[in-house]
Amino acid sequence: MATANSSAYIERYADVASLLCGQNVTWLQQQRADALLRLTEHGFPAIRDEDWRYTNVSVLDKQYFAPAQKSASAVITADWLKAYQLVDAWSLVLVDGYFSAELSMLVDLPEGVTVVSLAEALQDAQYATVLEGKINGAVSQDENGFVAFNGAYFVGGVLIHVPAKLQVSKPIQVLHIATQELTAINTRSVIVADELSELQLIETFVGLECAYLSVAVTEVFVGQNANVTLHKVQVESEKAIHFGGTYVKQARDARFRHDNFALGAVLARSDVHTDLDHASECELNGLYLGVKRQHIDNHTRINHLKPHGISRQLYKGVLDDRARGVFQGRVVVAEDAQKTDSQMNNRNLLLSSDAEADTKPQLEIxxxxxxxxxxxxxxxxxxxxxxxxxxxxxxxxTARNMLTFAFANEMVDKVKIKSLHDLILGQVLTRFPQEGINKEWL
Amino acid sequence: MLSIKNLHVSVGDKPILKGINLEIKPGEIHAIMGPNGSGKSTLSHILSGKSGYTVTEGSATYQGKDLLEMPPEIRAREGVFLAFQYPVEIPGVSNVYLLKAALNSIRKHHGQSEVDAMDFLTLVKGKVRLLEMDEKFLYRAVNEGFSGGEKKRNEILQMAILEPKLCILDETDSGLDIDALKIVSEGVNSLRSPDRSFVMVTHYQRLLDYIKPDFVHVLANGQIVKSGGAELALELEEKGYSWLEDAEASA
Incomplete structure (x- = not known):
């Protein structure tokens, strides 16, 4: 049964269908119809769902977010963009979910590397083989109501493909910018790294000062012996709601690292799920900072499916004022996954008596x-x-600020891309009192 | 420099110090010795401003000011330095960052400008060599993963850079092997000067073989039961503390 909050999106679906990408792609239309059906059946998650017990999304009952239309005006100034767009990376910019060629920087991409808007990829036969089976290939539409919502509603996104044996020389950034009040922005990203390739990726989520709903699903396919690092920097507007899911399939000997910086939005939920094949490795790092009334939920799931897999998780939370942070980490070791080596750590620092941390590590072996x-x-x-x-x-x-900063900085220091490191450091420092922390000395 | 008069200190309802009197003049080295539980560490904590203690009577005056009224950081900026028995590990804060923050706090307190970056590095590297430390220590987190000896050396390094007037060494010799003890002692000796005083709190006499005190005080049951010159430490080494405690009990 659809919850009250999802039914508006089902009833009005016909009105917005013309906005969506890939309208002439039969299999996709089928998937979208299926997604809508799932949303009708399940609705958005409720706190009675075990995976959502700490995060109440009933705010969506009160507010309908109309699917964002392509913005006609260039409201984004170069100065504003400079704060988020990395200079030493290729970048693809999505404004309210729609590809912006003029803001993107994609010149001189290495031969064979694809970085293209998903809408374009769906129209072009040359990408058909790469895309085949990838959308909803790493995540099931049954996963939760937001994945189904996203599957029905995504207007755009990105396709990134790195061919075998290629090491991409610079990072690639996908910059999501929200600009319109009370809109819903659904994007889908597909990342494919073929065997023995290497890719460093940054997903940045940011918005102008307005209230909006951002739902982003990213599917990552890491080929045999390939190595993918994905940094997610969520610095949405402080009135925004963010639901982001990263779903990963790792082939044999594949390596995947995810650095998750959850700093923005009033209500944010991030899922990172990965399936590990034989001897593959994953490292999931996270830093969530909550101030005022922010609610930041992090959910990880690592499925060790085959032997000799290695997984490492470290999530740190700093919570001040009335903020609430959640970490739910689940590691599942299948019967066949002998010699699995898994570590999961979650550390929370509470700076106020009204702040709350809920943490639930789960091992199923x-x-x-x-x-x-x-x-x-x-x-x-x-x-x-x-x-x-x-x-x-x-x-x-100052002592308290120094110690708080030091606690958080452990995660920032893991980022080795200089411009990204500085961007995140700046974002962390603006969110906490840094009186006495002398930036020049850091 | 420091004048302690009839100082009584309690933890909760329990009296720990029961009337300490101590006069320390510039340039003097005083050793405070005594058995476990005599109140030695309480004395160094109360002088440096650690919370959790209640002064029930008496006073401590430092350079004419009421020491006990000052928050710990003001005491430190005024020149009181505590070398900790158990230096605390501070992950995420580099040694060099803390040294610079501390030095600049002192300079600001005295109305001076921030230290020049080059001058600072020259100063710090000189002191690092003096204490036979590896420069890499500067860029590591404060005390994190340091051995016992490295932590104590780091305390003396901080002292050498901050140039305090009153240095309180709390069981500095504990956990040190003989080589580390020599290096730490040489570091302390190099800081001796006519306007700098030291209070060394120690259980054993062996530190005093390397840093010669002008006065030795024996603390037992929260009071100074005997004071004398350096030779008193040798007597204690030979006879232990029990004869003093017995003498006090029968008195």
């Missing part, structure tokens, strides 16, 4: 020869450390 560990902490700043800094001339407030 069906194999008998594995090494799996998990650890969780929820705490405050260490008083001993504060006194130590005070005894070294640092006043208490």
């Amino acid at each position: 069906y194999a008998d020869d594995v090494k799996c560990a998990h650890g969780v902490t929820v705490g405050q700043l260490d008083e001993k450390s504060i006194f130590y800094l005070q005894s070294r001339c640092v006043d208490e407030e």
